[in-house]
Amino acid sequence: MAEKGGKGFSSLSKGKTISSSGKGGGKESNLSTKQGRKISICTSSSSESEDEGSLSPPPITPSSDKWGKGGKAGFGGKGTPLSGISSNGKAGKSSSSDPSPKIPTFEIEGELGKNVKCMMDCEALDVLERIQESMVILSENPDIKLPESFIKGLQYAKSTSCFKNPEKARHVLEELKKQKVSDTEICLVANICPESVDELFALMPNLKEKKKKNESAVKDVLGELAKLKSA
Amino acid sequence: MYLRVELPWNVLIPPENLDAKGVMLQRAIIVRLMDDFAVRKATKEHGYFLALTSLNSIGEGKVRQDSGGVLFPVVFSCISFKPFKGEILKGVVTKIMKQGVFLTCGPIENIYIPASTMPDYEYVQGENPVFMNDSLSKIENGVALRFVVMGTKWVESKREFQVLGSLKLDFLGPV
Known part of the structure; x- marks a missing residue:
């Protein structure tokens, strides 16, 4: 499940991954997919885990969200994606190994549960x-x-x-x-x-x-x- | 994509709403369910909750020892909206930066399309920066863009999705 989001956002989080020590790098790259894309998403907070198990609505916690803010700053005002390259060779690598990500195919038939139907x-x-x-x-x-x-x-x-x-x-x-x-x-x-x-x-x-x-x-x-x- | 979802939930009715009979109890359950539904906002599995469409069943309530409230298992149908990989969506541009553009699409507020995935479009600096291509097609604030979803990310702490889009297919771009 996690790789779904991760894959997509690799380029978004580039800014941040570069500056971070790339902790999650080893683990994340195992997730690289059939599309051959490198995943370099930062796993900064564990609060994004899947806890959809309970039936009753859980309390909403307006906790500080590292990813949201950090991620935005990463591709936002602070530093262009390129500016980080000098600090770490990884950036160059990830962008060169990933020149044009393949467009994912729309295949969700198996993803939807029994009680879910799509609508036009x-x-x-x-x-x-x-x-x-x-x-x-x-x-x-x-x-x-x-x-x-x-x-x-x-x-x-x-x-x-x-x-x-x-x-x-x-x-x-x-x-x-x-x-x-x-x-x-x-x-x-x-x-x-x-x-x-x-x-x-x-x-x-x-x-x-x-x-x-x-x-x-x-x-x-x-x-x-x-x-x-x-x- | 919009989804029609049937869900089982538990609804807790506090003791003060239990004094009336029959119809009033059912009403209390519906009001409480609508409230819970609105507060829940979205889930990773089903996307953003838009509206309840029907309450299909109310099970037997169980008294909670601690509060004296009664917990009713209910099954209801609702409509939700969830972004999927590979899906074609239409978003409205809200912010333009050199690196790319931000959009909203229905309930999804964080969609990012990197400039590198906008073929032929060049960044034009200015007070109101825009992206423009050779045939003078302009991407600026408020413009509707058709894009393909490259990836989605569920952010549990905010209970929302973030979407990465791309224009790298024919027939994508301003509509």
Whole structure:
């Protein structure tokens, strides 16, 4: 689990890793992945451990967060990524071994639990808007609170959702299942809302791998989808 | 990506809310659950909590010896938003620096796209610095960018995700 985040942020934390003695270096590099990327994330605080076991909400601890602040300073104002090279040869190494990180493929089907289903942005918009309508009545009660993320989540769905009728869009996209496109990939296709086959294949390289087999089917589906676009 | 999640939780109802019967108890459970849900904010597994959609079951309560409150096991459905590796998202630029740009995307407040992963874009210094490419496409504050998620990191102490993005695919960039 830890390597997921670590991998991605290697370049972010570069600034910091350079200045630190690279304590976690040995351990972290074992995590280097099939993509051949070197991981150099700083393991400054153990507070980021996974303790999602308990069912009831744990207390939120506004403790000092070394990573957040330190990390930001690292790639923020203090010192450009390059400025650290002289202090430690490691920086040069990590940047040269990692000239262009490979774009990770979107494969989360196995990652989602049994009780989790992905949604298309337009489906989420539908549900969130309905909740917002009912909140007009409920908000008269001061006891009832909405999560702070609700409005942001709603606004995001508004900005990305491109189908007025989610059921129809889903129905059209179900066709892709015959091409062995998973549920989660179908949702991503809907969220990308591609205008052309080229666009879709560029953004979802794992679909492109089966291009020869599925190109015409994908084309048909995108043609149908275009008719459903709301704006 | 938005997720529809079914979760089992425990809700603690303090003794003072237990005096009323039936409907009021159920109401107390819902209000308490909504409160807990809002306070929890996000989890590593399911992402940012956006809204409860239904309360599916309320189990048998157990009296807590210490406080006299009753703990009810409940199962509910909710909507959450979680960033995934390889996903294509749309973010709004909030800060521009020589090294790269910061964005927000829905509930995710910390997204960073390093300049090295913005092909063709050059940093243009000034009071309001921008990134610009040869065809004069501009990345400045407030601009919406389509990007691919390179990696995510869950920060337990802040209960939030940090996301590293990239523009190194065709069809990414300002939208």
